[in-house]
Amino acid sequence: MKRLLVMLIACFLLGCAGVDVNHYARQGPTLDLPSYFNGTIDAWGVFQKRNGEVARRFKVEMRCSWVGDTGTLDERFVYDDGETQRRVWTLTRQADGSWQGRADDVLGVAVGRVAGNALHWRYTIKLPVDGTVYEVAFDDWMWLLDEQTMFNRSTMSKFGVNLGEVSLFFRKRS
Template sequence: MSDLALFALGAIAVLLLVLLKERLTGFAAQRPQDYLDGGPEMDIRRHLNGPLICEGVLYGPLGRVSARFVAQMHGSWDGNTGRLVEEFKYDGGTQQRREWFLTSKNDGSFLAEAPDVIGVGQGVQMGSAIRLNYRIKLTQSAGGHELDVTDWMYLLEDGALVNRSQMRKFGVKVAELVATIRPVTP
């Protein structure tokens, strides 16, 4: 076997090991069942309700902060049907509005729809965490790309949420978001 063929096989093996490590030990390795024991019990109808403040950062593909933001949010529920309005203000002056329509089911799963979401997002809440998977279409000013998003929200004892999201294109992470969401206190 030639040196070039051996090099190519080695490179493929290293790539497969990196992908396997990420799948078994990284962000993607989490399961909702991991959060059944310990911590407060998450209920999106309660914890994504009323006025909320969200503060966070968006990391680009190289892991550096590419944007900071603050969002005013407001959730409202009628039984198992909810609406969550988000008004983002980014450090560069850009503003963005997203309106989620949520449907909570009795088994802990929920559906999430928004105008920039392709199809219907699939969510599940278990124990102290939420996982939501969806496909989003970015605005033309942000490139117009379609990205696969996984959101994890973790409930803290004081009712605040820590949100960590990863956005992927063709399976490759292109952005990550870390934010806190907490009720607005009068």
């Protein structure tokens, strides 16, 4: 009985591991963060509750610039109810090729890895909801579709419980 229980727990934990970013190493086009996140980028997205209901829609204008291996992504959100928000990311390439990201509402440091056409980020954000600020974990994936277009899908969770998903399309301005 103990052996069966150990096997079930191991299967559960392995099932939670998810896809490794290196799975996309041979997928193109190759994502180069300083090349893609440079200039002005528009994005359109939705937040879906865990039951799939779209709870919010939004548009983002990103102004991106780089000095060496450090980039600034200035994001300006406009939600369907008129609310606005601004987040300024500072991205820094690490010696091992990974990326670190910092923003005022991110706890600690976002850690990301790129392989092929994919970027995988993990971070915790301070999310204000109805006057209370919650610490919410993001498992954030981005895939470059072509030179101008990227798709982003993030799952949000608290204590391992899925709260919902954010999906966005990014489009570079010509």
